[in-house]
Amino acid sequence: MTFATKYRRVGLIVPSSNVTMETEIPALLKARETILPDRFTFHSSRMRMKSVVKEELEAMDADSVRCATELSDAAVEVQAYACLVAIMSMGLGYHRASREKLEKATAGNGCPTPVLNSAGALIDGLKEMGVKKVSIICPYMRPLTKMVVDYIENEGIEVQDFLALEIPDNLEVASQDPTAPSELWRKLDLRGVDAIVASACVQMPSLPSIEMIERASGLPTMSAAVATTRQILRNLNLTEIAPGGGALLANGMPASEPMLA
Template structure:
């Protein structure tokens, strides 16, 4: 029997209307528990946000300091802030500034904690795995999608093509079929890309589609949730393996995948 003190405590900073982060990230780490001894618990604090528009995203981000402080009260070992577009809408390179600001808040609260975010997790994971050209699927309106594209490209990753689903309501984003990206990717130009980003949004579900896309395309498929899970494991000094997470969670071994459809 696993003693409660051996559980790794993971803090999640969550938009109030997000119902996917607390589904997909725990699902990946719970799947990992079936093959490795590490165990996890999850602890959330929420920021108000209902519509994915710049004004609400900015107000929500301002509330992230409170969330980081609250979670540090629980002595979590790592915190993950999950709203990729909120970070990217705050200006180029803001994922680094956000992490520093929130880490400082935990330090001032007496429990220094590393704080990562899904925006940084996505670009850093792509960089670390040598993925220099991608095509991406986003649920956002086109202006926010172009902002995301510009942000990713400023970090040295070319976006060859993108698909904007143009869904402004955050709960509607979460209601999309999690398997839908397994077909949506076919609308993208993926010639010569290193990876397909099945969901550049932690709210848009895509976990069941990740390995379906890899099998069909012969390319690595990633998502904001998978990348965030990868960086959580890195922060905890644990092997980056989780069943169902595709190439990013295969233990650091990136190989060309066989195309079967």
């Protein structure tokens, strides 16, 4: 007797101009399928946003309830809201309020679903690795990058240094070379840091760079996409491991060859 493969349904709440979340997170989970039996499908709902400026981010976030409700129609098992700066620009600690609001929307639609966001996932990933001081790379304009820094520091993690690439157009963010962070990290002040965030943005590609930076720097390296993937696995009660995801998704596994996004 044979049994049909059980696919775990992952819901993605995505800015309309984001094309990287639906590339890097599935890439990590598909790589995981090569070593573990779990299988995944991905289902998206989009919020309008083209320019990474505070006004558009606020309007986009207001649309997240609709997205969460739509995805609950599909009975997804977990939802991931992926726009780190949208959450962090809404006020300190907002990742908790956003999660509560969206989970309430799914329950009100008759399909209660755990909801995570990339902002909370990054904070949790840093804390769970015992990180006290970090340096980060962001694609955002400097004022938004400073908001991200303030948000992280409000959560008890010192930001030693940051690199703001100052790219306002979200599609231009996505067009960046995914291997660029493997050299950009060298511009950061790493004195006393416990980890590097190669991309504090789920739109800026960085997946091939994660383990390249770890090998060159000797420091644990993560990204918003890697941290989000870990939280997706956690909410599905699955082992938090995926080849190419660096220390956060290694679970004692040796580093793999760099992944191509």
